[in-house]
Amino acid sequence: MRHLDTAALLLPGVVALLLAGGFLRSLPGLYLVAIAIGVAAVSTAAFRSVREGDWSLDYLAFLAMALSTFTHEYLAGAVIALMYTGGEALETYASRRAHASLAALLARMPKTAVVKGADGSVGEMPLGEVPSGAIIVVRGGELVPLDGLLSSPRAVLNLANLTGEPLPETIGTGAFIKSGSINAGEAFELAVSGTLATSTYAKIVDLVKNAERDQAPFVRLAAAANVPFTLLALVIAGGVYLFTGDLSRVLAVLVIATPCPLIIAAPVAFIGSLSRAASRNIIVKTPGTLEALARATTIFFDKTGTLTLGEPRLTGIDLLAFGVNEAEALSLAAALEFHSIHPLARATVAVARERGLVPSPALAVSEIIGTGVAGTVDGRYLAIEQAAGDGYGRDGISLLLSRDGNPLAIFHFADVLKENAKKILSELAGSGFTIAILTGDRKEHAETMFAGLSLDIRADCTPEGKYRVVEEARKRGEVIVMIGDGLNDAPALAKADIGIVFSGTENSASIEAADAAILGHDLLLIQELFALSKRSVSIARESVYAGIGLSTVGMLAAAFGLIAPVGGAVIQEGIDVIVIVHALRAAFRPRAA
Numbered sequence: 001m002r003h004l005d006t007a008a009l010l011l012p013g014v015v016a017l018l019l020a021g022g023f024l025r026s027l028p029g030l031y032l033v034a035i036a037i038g039v040a041a042v043s044t045a046a047f048r049s050v051r052e053g054d055w056s057l058d059y060l061a062f063l064a065m066a067l068s069t070f071t072h073e074y075l076a077g078a079v080i081a082l083m084y085t086g087g088e089a090l091e092t093y094a095s096r097r098a099h100a101s102l103a104a105l106l107a108r109m110p111k112t113a114v115v116k117g118a119d120g121s122v123g124e125m126p127l128g129e130v131p132s133g134a135i136i137v138v139r140g141g142e143l144v145p146l147d148g149l150l151s152s153p154r155a156v157l158n159l160a161n162l163t164g165e166p167l168p169e170t171i172g173t174g175a176f177i178k179s180g181s182i183n184a185g186e187a188f189e190l191a192v193s194g195t196l197a198t199s200t201y202a203k204i205v206d207l208v209k210n211a212e213r214d215q216a217p218f219v220r221l222a223a224a225a226n227v228p229f230t231l232l233a234l235v236i237a238g239g240v241y242l243f244t245g246d247l248s249r250v251l252a253v254l255v256i257a258t259p260c261p262l263i264i265a266a267p268v269a270f271i272g273s274l275s276r277a278a279s280r281n282i283i284v285k286t287p288g289t290l291e292a293l294a295r296a297t298t299i300f301f302d303k304t305g306t307l308t309l310g311e312p313r314l315t316g317i318d319l320l321a322f323g324v325n326e327a328e329a330l331s332l333a334a335a336l337e338f339h340s341i342h343p344l345a346r347a348t349v350a351v352a353r354e355r356g357l358v359p360s361p362a363l364a365v366s367e368i369i370g371t372g373v374a375g376t377v378d379g380r381y382l383a384i385e386q387a388a389g390d391g392y393g394r395d396g397i398s399l400l401l402s403r404d405g406n407p408l409a410i411f412h413f414a415d416v417l418k419e420n421a422k423k424i425l426s427e428l429a430g431s432g433f434t435i436a437i438l439t440g441d442r443k444e445h446a447e448t449m450f451a452g453l454s455l456d457i458r459a460d461c462t463p464e465g466k467y468r469v470v471e472e473a474r475k476r477g478e479v480i481v482m483i484g485d486g487l488n489d490a491p492a493l494a495k496a497d498i499g500i501v502f503s504g505t506e507n508s509a510s511i512e513a514a515d516a517a518i519l520g521h522d523l524l525l526i527q528e529l530f531a532l533s534k535r536s537v538s539i540a541r542e543s544v545y546a547g548i549g550l551s552t553v554g555m556l557a558a559a560f561g562l563i564a565p566v567g568g569a570v571i572q573e574g575i576d577v578i579v580i581v582h583a584l585r586a587a588f589r590p591r592a593a
Contacts, residue, residue, distance in 0.1 A: 031074035035065050038081025060233055064254035068565065071247050079569040080258050110145045114138075116189065127196045134192045144181045147199050148190040149174055154371075156185030156342075159440075168343055170371075170386075180487055184343065201487075229548050233257035233555060240559045248565060252558035255568035256551055256575075265543035265579040272586035273536035281519040282529050289515040291540075292498050293533035295479050299428060300470060300492065302484035303439035303446060306502055307425075307523070308415045310485065312343050314351045315396065316412040321403075327357060329409035333401050335359035335377045336384055340367055344399060344413050372399075380404055396445075417449060424523050425453055428530075434478070438466045440488065466492035483526065484514075500529070539586045547579040 042062045061080055068077030112124040114137040122137060127145050130136065135151060138144050144157075156168050159181050168184045171177070177190060179201035196202055237253045240246065270287030277284050284290060304310055317326050334352035337345035339362060352359060362382070365375035372385030380403055387398035387410050396414030400407060429435045436456040439446050443459035450457065458469055466482075470492045473480050482489065482496035493499030499514035502521055518525050554571050557563050563571060 031078040032069065034078040034081045035069055035074065038065050038077070038085060041081075041085055060230055060254060061258050064251065064258050067247065067251045067254060071251050071565070073248070073251055073565040076251065076255050076565040076569045079573070080255065110143060113145050130192055130196070132192055132194055136190050136192060137187055138183045138190055139187045140183055140185060142183050143201075144177055144179050144183065144190070145199075145201070146179050146190070146192045146196060147194055148177055148192040150177055150188060151191050152188035154185075155183065155188040158182040158184040158343075225544050225548065229257075229551075232552065236555050236559055244561075246561070249558060249561055251565045252563050252568040253555045255565050256554040256558055256563070256572050258572060265547055265583045266540040268580050269536055269540035269543055269583035269586040272584055272588075273532055276586065276588070277516075277529065277532055280525060280528060281522075282525055282532075283517045283519065284529075285515050289498060290533040290536045292479070292515075293481065293530060294537040296433065296481045296498060296530075298434040298436070298473055298478040299481045299483065300436050300438050300466075300473075300496070301425075302466075302482075302486070302489045302492075303437055303441060303449075304415055305485040306483055306489075307421045307437070308417050308449075309521070310415065312347050312397065312413040313416050314347050314411060315414045315416065318410040318412070320407040320409055324408050326409075327355065329401060330355065331357045331359045332377055332382055332403070332408070333384060333399075333411060335362040336365060336373050336375050336382055338362065339365040339375070340373050342373075344397065345373070347413060348411065418521060418523050421523055422450070422453060424527060425450075425455065427527065429454070431530075436469075438469060438492065463488045463491050467495050470495045500526070536586045539583060543579040543583040546582065547575055550575045550578065 039062065042065070064080050065077045068074060068080070111127060113127055113130050114122055115125045115130060116122050116135040116137055130146060136146065136148070150171060150173055152173065154170060154172050155175075155177070156170050157177065158168055170185075176193070179199040233254065237250050237257070240249045240253055267287060270290055273290055274284050274287065301307055317329060319326065319329060330348070330352050334349050334357065337348040338359065360378050362375040362377045365373065367373040372383060374381070374383040376382070383402050384399050385402075387400040396412060399411045399413070401409045401411065425435055434456075436458060437446060437450065438458045438461045440461050441459060443457060446457050446459050458465075461469070466489065470480055470482055474495070474497065479498075480496040481498045481500060482492045483500045483502075484490075484493055485502040489501070493501060493514045498516070500516045500518065501514035502518050516529065518529070551572070554563065554568065554575070558568055
């Protein structure tokens with residue numbers, strides 16, 4: 001990553017010196033100070049870039065400022081300093097503006113655990129100090145901070161952070177619980193296994209850190225154009241000096257050659273695109289993300305919460321008793337479930353409300369978390385519990401409603417695809433992308449959900465498994481986009497060339513690991529982001545090469561003595577204006593075809 005902060009901070013000083021030098025013509029030394037600031041900014045950036053193995057430096061800007069000092073053409077050198085610091089400041093602004101919209105890594109990770117002592121007392125202890133074997137209390141709604149064995153009779157867990165699946169899971173005493181799970185029921189006790197450093201949550205975070213550290217360098221558009229343009233400018237300048245020995249002409253060539261279009265055009269185009277994306281609820285962290293997206297070849301999608309709604313929905317009702325219709329069964333179930341906070345209960349009540357049903361009041365309601373709920377409705381005893389038997393729960397969870405011990409109906413729940421999900425996957429595949437689904441769900445369930453599409457489905461994926469799939473694809477030379485929404489996706493998001501997260505879950509770890517965040521759940525914004533990236537790169541490329549073409553014409557004119565150094569600075573300013581105006585097109589909505 002290039003370090004732009006120094007140039008950005010020095011920009012106000014360069015502007016002030018140029019203005020002061022214009023008013024106080026008797027003090028040309030002010031221009032010299034501006035040049036010194038520009039040289040310092042270039043040198044600092046060059047030193048840091050070389051340390052990172054990046055040799056694509058701003059040689060021409062440095063040479064032009066140095067030669068302007070030697071030939072006493074201070075104004076020309078000061079203008080170059082202004083253009084250099086201004087262009088770098090633009091890109092710094094773009095990156096910081098996007099970063100400010102995103103959450104910090106591990107914001108949800110608890111810092112302490114409630115530890116139960118041998119005498120039954122409880123107290124908070126820093127996670128790093130909780131020893132293996134200690135008993136901790138995990139309250140309802142809390143994230144499980146450490147791995148361990150369940151000491152309580154039962155627990156209801158939301159495993160979406162680890163598997164991506166939204167349907168709650170009920171487990172019994174002695175079951176192993178991984179950190180990162182969320183307690184979806186009543187408080188339970190956990191016998192800690194291992195320490196914070198060995199916990200599942202910590203391993204996921206380590207994968208994210210390793211992935212970010214191992215990212216391959218990305219060659220930016222401007223950097224790729226810089227090398228041949230620099231060589232061309234040096235050849236022309238060298239030829240002028242060889243044949244004329246006129247340093248003033250050489251300076252004029254270098255002033256016009258100073259790659260301001262390269263420094264300014266691409267950042268302006270990408271800032272415009274970042275602003276355009278933000279107006280559409282898409283936060284892109286850096287301009288480089290848009291460039292990388294335009295080169296993508298393969299897209300890996302998480303399933304749950306990304307392509308699906310990420311929460312259980314009532315998908316069907318099977319009637320089991322004569323004379324009971326669907327509306328009556330749903331109304332009776334909603335009467336009981338109204339008193340429960342279970343995700344399936346909320347889904348049942350929501351459907352009853354959508355259909356305009358008004359359930360009778362339920363009396364003497366009792367609920368055993370993870371087992372079921374029962375009570376009296378209209379004087380008769382009703383109970384809802386998980387349905388047992390072959391076929392039930394194969395593609396989700398099924399609940400049995402009974403009255404006075406007699407089965408009335410079975411309610412089926414499952415996660416469902418978002419609107420247009422299949423259409424969008426098909427269109428992306430048709431655009432030339434290789435598409436694959438990475439999910440912690442069972443393969444047969446995923447295949448049923450995406451029936452009719454020719455997709456590579458990788459099922460039963462852990463966070464580590466998703467990470468390895470992305471790693472292997474990158475080793476094959478593919479440019480990978482990973483699209484997810486949960487903690488279980490964070491390692492893969494960080495490992496991919498470009499990570500995109502749906503941030504409706506407000507999962508800070510996955511947001512931090514990603515390069516772009518889509519606010520909400522609209523899948524159409526994925527297509528819009530890809531279109532935006534291609535358009536921004538196209539406009540940036542047009543602006544860069546138009547600037548190079550105009551600068552080349554100017555250099556040749558300067559080589560024949562037709563343009564003086566200060567005149568060259570003015571012409572370069574004109575070229576900058578042309579390419580900036582063209583690059584600003586990226587901020588506006590394209591005209592309909």
